[in-house]
Amino acid sequence: MKIALIIENSQAAKSEIVHNALTAVAEPLGHEVFHYGMYSAEDKASLTYVMNGILTGILLNSGAADFVVTGCGTGTGSMLAANAMPGVFCGLIIDPTDAFLFGQINDGNAIAMPYAKGFGWAAELNLQDVYRKLFDGERGLGYPKERAEIMRKNRGILKEMKAATCKDIISALKALDQDLLKAAIAGEKFQDYFFANATDEAVRDYIRGVLAA
Template sequence: MKIALITENSQAAKNELIHTALKTVAEPLGHTVFNYGMYSAEDKASLTYVMNGLLAGILLNSKAADFVVTGCGTGMGSMLACNAMPGVFCGLVVDPTDAFLFGQINDGNAISMPYAKGFGWAAELNLQDCYRKLFDGERGLGYPKERAAIMAKNRGILSQVKAVSCRSMLDVLKGIDPDLLKAAIAGEKFAELFFPNCQDEAIAAYLRGLQ
């Protein structure tokens, strides 16, 4: 699985810590982590939580990534921005129980985490425990097990509702403020990471035209 990490500007100084925790857990499990930044508070390209959501939508809808790990100070803003995008199902994960239940019950494709609120002593261990509960083993099996079938049915219904209520990602890109979109893909490694992995040529072509 291709896992994309996106860090919002207020928490950019923690990118290396978050990236290390994610790689420590995900890579031995056979997943690949792509760090889209921000890499430091001094980065020229600055990502707001709204841009986090937009970038998550681009990566997931183009299949440049299979899963997105993002967040902000509380995790709320990035979660809302992600869920505003077509095809993105983002959960708020604070602790390993959240991670386990989101993976087993909701089986979404993105999580948002709080990187300021409650982010204290041994925070990197909590991150690792969350990622382990999320990425180790099969997701979507249901919890408790006897409710697995109804949970899977409800996931399908929600997916259908979102498909009806949202425009396509390409339509979103064409309709959004061009300056906001350009800022969201202005990261120093965006082109290097995105275009080789993108599987939607229409989205790739549109974004190339903006650069």
């Protein structure tokens, strides 16, 4: 699985802590991690939590990522911004129990975490435990197990509802402020990672046009 990591500006100083915790868990399980920034508080390309949401939508809908790990001070802003994009099902995850239940019940494709609120002593251990609950083993099995079928059915209904109420990704990208969109994809490694992994040609072409404008 291709996992994308996105950190916003207020928490960029913790980027290395989050990235190290994620790779320590995900890579031994056979997953690839692509860090789309921010890498430090001094990065030239600054990401807001709103941009995190835009990037999440682009990466998931293009096939550049199968799962996105993002967050902000409380995690709530990034979660809301991500869920505003088509095809994104992002949960607010604070602890390993949240991660387990989100994976088994909701089986979404993104999480947002708080990197300021409650981020204290041994925070990196909590991060690792969260990622382990998310990425080790099969998701979507249901909890409790006897409710697995109704949970699977509800996930399908939610996907249909989102498809009915959201624009397709190209329409959504075109409707955005193009300066905001361009700022969201201005990261140091975005082009290298995105064009090497994205499989949707329409999204690739549109992003290429935005970058060239």
